Amino acid sequence: MTNTLHRFGPAESFADDYVVFAMCARGKNDQGALPKLKKFLEMAVPFKPVNLGDASHGGALRPSRQMNPLAHWNRDITLDFQTVINGLDTLTTVAAVFDSRPTAEEFVKAVKAADLGLSINISTSVEGAEQCCFAAGIPRHSVGYSLGFEGKTEKLPSDDVLMLATMCGHGMVSHSLAKKMIDWVKEGRRTPEQAASYMTRFCSCGVFNPARAARVLRQAGQGKQEYR
Amino acid sequence: MRINPDKCVACGNCTYVCPVGAIYIDPGIRRATVNLDACVECYTCYNGLSQEHLNPTFVRTVRKVFQAFRLRFDPEPDVCPTGAFEPEELKWPRTVRRAFSDPRVPHESTGVHGRGTEEVKTNDVSGRVGIGETGFTIEFGRPGVGASFKDIQTMCWALAKVGVAFEKRNPVTSLMSDVATGTIREDIMNERVLSAIVEIKVPAERTEEIIRLVWDVEKGIDTVIALGVGTRCDENGEDHVVEPILERLGYHPQRAKTNIGLGRAAQAALLEKT
Numbered sequence: 169m170t171n172t173l174h175r176f177g178p179a180e181s182f183a184d185d186y187v188v189f190a191m192c193a194r195g196k197n198d199q200g201a202l203p204k205l206k207k208f209l210e211m212a213v214p215f216k217p218v219n220l221g222d223a224s225h226g227g228a229l230r231p232s233r234q235m236n237p238l239a240h241w242n243r244d245i246t247l248d249f250q251t252v253i254n255g256l257d258t259l260t261t262v263a264a265v266f267d268s269r270p271t272a273e274e275f276v277k278a279v280k281a282a283d284l285g286l287s288i289n290i291s292t293s294v295e296g297a298e299q300c301c302f303a304a305g306i307p308r309h310s311v312g313y314s315l316g317f318e319g320k321t322e323k324l325p326s327d328d329v330l331m332l333a334t335m336c337g338h339g340m341v342s343h344s345l346a347k348k349m350i351d352w353v354k355e356g357r358r359t360p361e362q363a364a365s366y367m368t369r370f371c372s373c374g375v376f377n378p379a380r381a382a383r384v385l386r387q388a389g390q391g392k393q394e395y396r
Numbered sequence: 397m398r399i400n401p402d403k404c405v406a407c408g409n410c411t412y413v414c415p416v417g418a419i420y421i422d423p424g425i426r427r428a429t430v431n432l433d434a435c436v437e438c439y440t441c442y443n444g445l446s447q448e449h450l451n452p453t454f455v456r457t458v459r460k461v462f463q464a465f466r467l468r469f470d471p472e473p474d475v476c477p478t479g480a481f482e483p484e485e486l487k488w489p490r491t492v493r494r495a496f497s498d499p500r501v502p503h504e505s506t507g508v509h510g511r512g513t514e515e516v517k518t519n520d521v522s523g524r525v526g527i528g529e530t531g532f533t534i535e536f537g538r539p540g541v542g543a544s545f546k547d548i549q550t551m552c553w554a555l556a557k558v559g560v561a562f563e564k565r566n567p568v569t570s571l572m573s574d575v576a577t578g579t580i581r582e583d584i585m586n587e588r589v590l591s592a593i594v595e596i597k598v599p600a601e602r603t604e605e606i607i608r609l610v611w612d613v614e615k616g617i618d619t620v621i622a623l624g625v626g627t628r629c630d631e632n633g634e635d636h637v638v639e640p641i642l643e644r645l646g647y648h649p650q651r652a653k654t655n656i657g658l659g660r661a662a663q664a665a666l667l668e669k670t
Contacts, residue, residue: 171499172653174538174622179650193518197662224500231474235446240472261517280658287518287659297654298633307633309657310519312533312626313642313649319614319621323541334539338499338511339590340440342415343540348473357470366474370413370444372499 171223171337172263172291172375173314176330179293185335185380186272186300187291188212189263190284197285198259204284205262209253211282212264215275219247219265221374225255229368229378245365252374267379269296273303280304328388332381336371345370353389360385397435397442401427403480405455409473410441410481415590416542428480436542436590437486438497446472447479489584496567496589511535511593513565516626521659525628530603530638531595533624534610536617538591543619545571545584548592552578554613555596560606563595591622600627603641 172187190208192201205222212220221227228247232239256262266272272290279288290297294313301308317324324330325343332346333339349363358366364381399410399419404427411419411428418434419441421427455477462469471477486494494501496511515533516525525531534551537543548568555562556578562569573581598606603625614621627638642649 173624173651174535175651176539177650182651189517191514191517193514193521193659193661196518196521197659199662231444231446233447235448235475237448237450237477239446240475243472276656280656284658285660285662287520287655289517289653289655291653292651294649294652294654297652297656301633301654301656304656306656306658307631308629308635308654309633310516310525310626310628310655311635312516312531312624312653312655313639313647314651315623315625315642315647315649317539317620317622318610319617320541320619323620324539330539337538339415339497339538339540340438340444340499342413342417342440344412344414344417345473348412352473366472369446369474370440372443 171373173312174317174334174337176327176334179295181331182293182296183269184267184383185292185377186266186269186296187263187375188266188272188275188279188288189261189291190286190288191261192259192286201259201286202256204286205259206253206256207282208279208284208286209256209262209264211278212275213249215266215271217264218267218377218379219368219374220249220252221263222252222256223261223373224258225252226372227368227374227376228252229365231369245362261373263373263375265375265377267377269299273300276300276304280306328384331384332367335376335381338372340370340372341367341376350385350388353385360389397430397437397439398482398484399428399430400480400482401425403452403478404428405452405459405478407471407477409475410445412473413441413444415440415540434588436497436588437490437494438590439483439494439500442481442483443500445474445476445481448475448477449479450477452478489587492571492584492587493589496592511567511591513563513595515595516655517653518659519628519655520657521661525597525626527628527630528600528637529597529628530600531597531626532606533626534594535622535624536592537589537619538622539620541620542588542590543592544586544588545580547617547619548594549580549585550617551613552580552594554609555594558605558609560596560598563597566593566595568592568594600637603638604645607645
């Protein structure tokens, strides 16, 4: 999976987007890894992430199989971290999403001190990750660069839509829904935060960043094009 | 995926959430319908929409009354009011669509979890990409465009021709009938997926050659490609090998995933290695 790598936008647009994730390597250190993955999630909560998730069950905001019809007037958009932690029952990738570098740095320091033995990755701007490593006193081990999108790029939507939809790298947030949410914010039918929450529920591994999405929606609603 | 016409009330919410635009309101029956040729079986509609399970007759009546008075209800956009989606049992080769499109399911068809592999994300433990090596992830159809295996086949043939080795545990590789020539099995050629990743590893000095090959081949492919390049940093955490090549080719990487090297192999794996 490269589900957080190809987020669209210039490096500055990742100033509020730090995904820190943990995983074990199959056949190398996966035995007894489940409690460590859970510990990673538990450790993240005091740092006030904007999302928390595991790749098998989803994030801190999930769709409901039995939604109360009255929810149309009073939808709860509170992040439910405990459900994510309690629901982790299989070896998978777990992630915590932060909306500021200082917070991400402090979390990385804490993870280093915990010495879980899991592979820890930071997905953000190249420089943002370097700064996190520097703050924690860790040299980067490996780096995977996103070189962006190529080929028939005429099939891609506008930059605003791409910035929103690519926050779910698996493609579960459709371009049409992102466009619709931008329009709804423009029309005043929903707040940026409400619109962001709808998209967050579609991300099946909890790495969608609702804080960045709300900012992009707010700017798009004001007609501010951030890129290109 | 199927939408039960007895339950659907044609609210239209699902037409927006489908990542590949495969759901439409059929004017003949006035119900949401899935275009099965376009559907990649990602289950976004089924898994992502909240469900209310309201009585369809009641909802249709309310909608008609509102329509008569030119009133419009402004419902939540991520809800199927009647729970009308019904997954169908998929058969080969259609199972491939779901395996590559729904991240929640393991690859039943390939035996590998996810669309790709661990890449450099566990490189601190696996040592998969060493110093002086470049790992490529060439992802077809991302973001949100989708791809057919015909597109992927074209690239695999070109890569095989220049002698690169495909990652063994990758789902696309597992569907090749001849890995040496990069030939993908014929019976899945017409299947569409949300995205699929081809993974290769080459010596760093071949980085430019491979990128130029991708540039050349992608011109003849009818989808988008998301290109990723991974490498091992030196003891100071620096990459003085691959990034300069990328810069020279006109790439200015904005985003990366960075493995910070805190992973370690368990004792048994270490003993095995020695």
